[in-house]
Amino acid sequence: MQPTAELLRRLPKTDLHLHLDGSLRPETILALASQRGIDLPADSVEGLRPIVEVGLECRSLEEYLRVFDITLPLLQDAEALSRATYELAEDVHRENVLYAEIRYSPLLHRDQGMSMDEVVFAVESGLQRARHRFGIRCGQILCGIRHISPEASLELAECAVRWKDRGVVGFDLAGAERDYPAKEHREAFYLVQNNNVNITIHAGEAFGPASIHQALHYCGARRIGHGVRLVEDQDLLDYVNDHRIPLELCPTSNVQTKAVPDFASHPLKRFMDLGLRVTLNTDNRLISATNSTQEFQRAVDTFGLSMEEVVELAVAGFKSAFLPLPERVRLLDEVFEQLHALGIPYGQEISRRRRIAL
Numbered sequence: 230m231q232p233t234a235e236l237l238r239r240l241p242k243t244d245l246h247l248h249l250d251g252s253l254r255p256e257t258i259l260a261l262a263s264q265r266g267i268d269l270p271a272d273s274v275e276g277l278r279p280i281v282e283v284g285l286e287c288r289s290l291e292e293y294l295r296v297f298d299i300t301l302p303l304l305q306d307a308e309a310l311s312r313a314t315y316e317l318a319e320d321v322h323r324e325n326v327l328y329a330e331i332r333y334s335p336l337l338h339r340d341q342g343m344s345m346d347e348v349v350f351a352v353e354s355g356l357q358r359a360r361h362r363f364g365i366r367c368g369q370i371l372c373g374i375r376h377i378s379p380e381a382s383l384e385l386a387e388c389a390v391r392w393k394d395r396g397v398v399g400f401d402l403a404g405a406e407r408d409y410p411a412k413e414h415r416e417a418f419y420l421v422q423n424n425n426v427n428i429t430i431h432a433g434e435a436f437g438p439a440s441i442h443q444a445l446h447y448c449g450a451r452r453i454g455h456g457v458r459l460v461e462d463q464d465l466l467d468y469v470n471d472h473r474i475p476l477e478l479c480p481t482s483n484v485q486t487k488a489v490p491d492f493a494s495h496p497l498k499r500f501m502d503l504g505l506r507v508t509l510n511t512d513n514r515l516i517s518a519t520n521s522t523q524e525f526q527r528a529v530d531t532f533g534l535s536m537e538e539v540v541e542l543a544v545a546g547f548k549s550a551f552l553p554l555p556e557r558v559r560l561l562d563e564v565f566e567q568l569h570a571l572g573i574p575y576g577q578e579i580s581r582r583r584r585i586a587l
């Protein structure tokens with residue numbers, strides 16, 4: 230059985246690494262700007278696309294990050310945050326993403342005086358509407374920012390603890406990886422860890438394995454955002470593999486930000502062959518001009534993945550969800566039912582090595 234475009238579209242999927250402020254619809258950018266009297270560099274979807282969608286010829290991480298200068302000023306009030314979140318959940322639902330974790334930093338949405346709790350509440354209201362309307366499972370991940378102060382991260386950590394079990398499913402650290410080591414924020418991570426909040430950290434994207442090491446051993450990360458540079462440290466790679474620590478891979482974004490030079494050089498397949506728990510994600514649907522189906526298609530086109538490997542990738546996403554175990558099991562039951570209905574063989578054909586790796 231070949232992983233056709235139609236099967237990839239209908240495949241039950243997750244998106245565990247998905248930034249709210251990098252995943253707006255172009256139409257919504259125009260609408261929010263016009264309602265709020267904010268100037269944009271273009272006044273039509275056609276004019277806006279080449280500015281906010283960074284192509285594969287993107288020259289640097291800096292060029293990639295510049296798009297946030299356009300989206301963030303639009304997301305400074307409750308209505309805008311709730312709308313953007315709801316629409317993003319709708320977009321992922323349309324391509325059969327059954328579970329999504331939407332991340333953003335409340336620290337960056339306070340320009341008009343909203344408190345962090347008001348920001349989280351606004352996003353949660355968008356998620357609630359989406360859960361109700363589409364039946365999608367979704368949660369929030371709050372991101373500390375490396376180049377903002379450790380004190381701000383601690384304040385945000387306290388907010389994450391307040392919202393635990395009320396929509397916030399995890400805590401992250403994003404932002405400039407080079408020169409801003411995760412361990413400087415360890416007080417924030419100590420607090421969330423002690424309150425049993427899940428931790429994922431962007432690491433091994435713009436900086437080497439030392440960054441992944443800190444994320445795991447100083448900050449208690451249970452998943453790693455990107456982690457592509459794990460290939461440079463075999464011992465750490467073995468540790469990540471032995472402990473089944475999921476990697477949130479985002480190949481299109483990794484090529485655009487120059488974390489890897491091109492798709493063929495991406496370690497996704499190498500990681501899978503080693504048995505690592507690898508998940509496939511979009512990072513920024515707007516800026517990367519991508520979606521989950523396309524990420525699967527690119528992985529199939531680049532590495533010639535078999536249907537079995539495609540299913541392994543999809544299932545790893547569900548296994549890595551920041552959900553209580555009974556909920557994850559229920560969700561996986563639903564996934565297996567959908568796979569069965571699609572006629573995708575799963576289970577009996579899987580080799581012993583893969584069964585163990587899963």
Ligand SMILES: [Zn+2]
Pocket residue numbers: 246248403431454512
């Ligand atoms: Zn990211």
